[in-house]
Amino acid sequence: MKPRTCLLLALSFLCSGASAQPSPLSVEQIMQEAMRQATKENKNIIVIFHASWCGWCRKMDSSINDKSCKIFFDDNFVIRHLVVNESADKKNLENPGVYQFRAKYKGENLGLPSWLIFDKDGSLLSDSQMRPNGADLTTQGENIGCPATAKEVAYFVKVLKKTSRVTKSEEEAIEKRFRQNEE
Numbered sequence: 001m002k003p004r005t006c007l008l009l010a011l012s013f014l015c016s017g018a019s020a021q022p023s024p025l026s027v028e029q030i031m032q033e034a035m036r037q038a039t040k041e042n043k044n045i046i047v048i049f050h051a052s053w054c055g056w057c058r059k060m061d062s063s064i065n066d067k068s069c070k071i072f073f074d075d076n077f078v079i080r081h082l083v084v085n086e087s088a089d090k091k092n093l094e095n096p097g098v099y100q101f102r103a104k105y106k107g108e109n110l111g112l113p114s115w116l117i118f119d120k121d122g123s124l125l126s127d128s129q130m131r132p133n134g135a136d137l138t139t140q141g142e143n144i145g146c147p148a149t150a151k152e153v154a155y156f157v158k159v160l161k162k163t164s165r166v167t168k169s170e171e172e173a174i175e176k177r178f179r180q181n182e183e
Contacts (some may be wrong), residue, residue, distance in 0.1 A: 038120035060146035076164035149179035
């Protein structure tokens with residue numbers, strides 16, 4: 001092979017490696033970083049399971065980041081996303097360990113989005129499964145995903161009251177914004 005050809009092949013190889021997508025962080029790495037930040041900032045952690053194709057996942061993010069709600073969520077939670085259930089051509093976007101993590105919290109059969117709320121030490125406080133009154137977190141519930149109906153939003157607000165410091169005006173803003181998801 002000519003030296004010029006070798007040089008071109010080597011440069012092509014180096015350039016193609018430079019443009020490769022980095023592997024996503026593992027669930028363990030994401031949770032460790034989230035717990036460090038939550039401890040430092042005295043917050044709880046919301047973990048949202050989502051996928052690139054999921055319209056309701058985008059609605060959830062839009063609602064949380066809406067100007068009427070964003071300050072509340074930023075002040076009370078460290079929010080992290082875990083990618084799961086991607087299409088075959090996008091499996092590389094999924095976080096390593098996501099299926100095991102989801103199964104650990106009885107979420108493997110839930111639709112998207114689904115979410116978990118942890119304290120700063122990584123103990124589960126609540127999740128997106130609406131259960132009968134008095135049922136604990138080990139009881140399978142109905143996933144509310146991105147809250148939209150009056151019943152789903154009421155459950156979501158109940159969870160937020162349990163896991164954060166929410167004022168009446170923040171509660172009303174959250175209710176109003178998330179109810180728009182049903183339209």
